[in-house]
Amino acid sequence: MTINKYQGKTKEEAIEKAKQELGADAVVMNVKEIKPKGILKVFKQSVFEVTAAVEEAGTYTGHRQSVVPQFKMPEAINLTADEKIEPLKYQVKSEAAAQIRKVDTDRGRAELERRLENLSNILEKQLTVGAERIKETDTAQPEADSESFRFIKMLYRTLLENEVNEKYANQILDEAEKIMHNGSSVDYILSNVYQKMILKLGQPSLIDVSGKKPRVIFFIGPTGVGKTTTIAKIASKYKLEMGMKVAFLTADTYRIAATEQLRVYANILDAPMNIIYSSEELNDAIGRVNDYDLIFVDTAGFSHRNEEQCSDMKKMLDGLDAEYDSEVYLVVSATTKYKDLLDIADIYKDIANYKIIFTKLDETTAYGNIFNIRMYSGASLSYMANGQNVPDDIEEFNTQKIVKQLLGGR
Ligand SMILES: Nc1nc2c(ncn2[C@@H]2O[C@H](COP(=O)(O)OP(=O)(O)OP(=O)(O)O)[C@@H](O)[C@H]2O)c(=O)[nH]1
Numbered sequence: 001m002t003i004n005k006y007q008g009k010t011k012e013e014a015i016e017k018a019k020q021e022l023g024a025d026a027v028v029m030n031v032k033e034i035k036p037k038g039i040l041k042v043f044k045q046s047v048f049e050v051t052a053a054v055e056e057a058g059t060y061t062g063h064r065q066s067v068v069p070q071f072k073m074p075e076a077i078n079l080t081a082d083e084k085i086e087p088l089k090y091q092v093k094s095e096a097a098a099q100i101r102k103v104d105t106d107r108g109r110a111e112l113e114r115r116l117e118n119l120s121n122i123l124e125k126q127l128t129v130g131a132e133r134i135k136e137t138d139t140a141q142p143e144a145d146s147e148s149f150r151f152i153k154m155l156y157r158t159l160l161e162n163e164v165n166e167k168y169a170n171q172i173l174d175e176a177e178k179i180m181h182n183g184s185s186v187d188y189i190l191s192n193v194y195q196k197m198i199l200k201l202g203q204p205s206l207i208d209v210s211g212k213k214p215r216v217i218f219f220i221g222p223t224g225v226g227k228t229t230t231i232a233k234i235a236s237k238y239k240l241e242m243g244m245k246v247a248f249l250t251a252d253t254y255r256i257a258a259t260e261q262l263r264v265y266a267n268i269l270d271a272p273m274n275i276i277y278s279s280e281e282l283n284d285a286i287g288r289v290n291d292y293d294l295i296f297v298d299t300a301g302f303s304h305r306n307e308e309q310c311s312d313m314k315k316m317l318d319g320l321d322a323e324y325d326s327e328v329y330l331v332v333s334a335t336t337k338y339k340d341l342l343d344i345a346d347i348y349k350d351i352a353n354y355k356i357i358f359t360k361l362d363e364t365t366a367y368g369n370i371f372n373i374r375m376y377s378g379a380s381l382s383y384m385a386n387g388q389n390v391p392d393d394i395e396e397f398n399t400q401k402i403v404k405q406l407l408g409g410r
């Protein structure tokens with residue numbers, strides 16, 4: 001892993017510099033605003049400092065191809081096959097051990113939270129001092145009852161409590177263990193695990209507003225996950241904060257009042273809204289608003305198990321005229337069960353190459369599925385919604401915040 005700091009007048013400028021030097025796969029670990037100091041500070045502007053990293057080529061194992069075989073058991077369901085792949089060595093087995101664990105955990109948890117709050121300083125220290133890079137001569141694995149090993153176990157339990165799938169939790173901590181040596185500090189381990197997880201989640205991928213217009217943006221996904229609400233939130237941001245021209249289309253004529261729901265938002269934003277009743281009408285409808293920057297297309301939610309609706313959706317997306325640039329967002333709720341999310345990820349992959357928006361983060365405290373689905377599908381994360389308020393309850397996917405929470409932070 002290569003990790004470096006970059007400064008810019010804005011966060012975006014600093015990220016751009018990081019990408020120029022580290023490549024497009026660079027991922028932001030931390031953002032710091034450096035406020036001017038001294039007597040002339042009122043005349044100076046803040047500077048943004050971004051810590052960014054990139055995994056060395058060939059070491060990234062988080063994408064679909066490498067992980068899918070663990071989950072895909074199509075013909076014969078073989079539950080034990082799973083365990084053979086990755087022994088769950090961090091698990092504490094007996095009842096007595098569980099008791100000890102509880103006391104240990106309560107103490108450790110407060111400590112972990114404090115360390116997470118201080119994480120940017122830890123990263124900082126690691127960068128400036130070059131920290132504890134493994135010396136060739138000091139690669140002895142930590143002893144089983146050492147502080148560092150206990151700490152790794154606590155991180156493992158925390159990840160599981162937050163519903164990170166045990167395969168992924170094992171994978172992360174196995175990697176952490178590899179870089180550990182006798183005497184590794186807890187801070188070093190934490191910062192390494194944090195960095196690994198950030199790299200696995202990847203840099204969020206947002207609507208690309210730099211390309212040619214109009215850009216057609218489809219929102220697809222299961223029923224009731226918040227597609228229409230999310231469109232309203234995102235469109236508002238682009239219109240009100242960035243002054244872009246937005247238009248709406250809805251292909252949702254399935255549910256009574258669905259078109260009315262979008263029309264209300266379109267009226268508030270003073271943006272055109274058209275309804276399409278069949279996939280053949282899509283290109284004509286887009287043609288009527290092709291001088292707009294962004295065209296948001298709302299679709300009817302459907303069960304991923306309904307094959308007919310899946311194939312209708314694919315037909316519509318495939319039918320988009322090649323002259324239009326498009327993006328597809330799969331909207332899923334953070335409260336959906338793990339197994340269902342995997343099925344959704346798979347079936348929608350056949351429909352389109354999507355990016356993921358997670359909604360309803362306010363309705364759960366366990367964000368593990370966000371990590372799981374990214375690892376499973378390899379799809380980019382984009383936005384996250386955390387409430388019903390339009391337009392406020394949405395933000396760009398905040399990788400640092402989610403990783404901190406998965407590791408036990410607030
Ligand atoms: N708590 C919470 N509720 C949300 C969020 N996003 C949407 N909702 C609510 O979820 C419900 C369904 O939202 P819609 O936007 O209609 O969902 P949809 O995916 O368009 O639904 P269909 O078109 O019927 O498939 C509404 O009550 C929204 O207010 C969120 O981030 N948090």
Ligand SMILES: [Mg+2]
Binds near residue numbers: 229
């Ligand atoms: Mg809807």
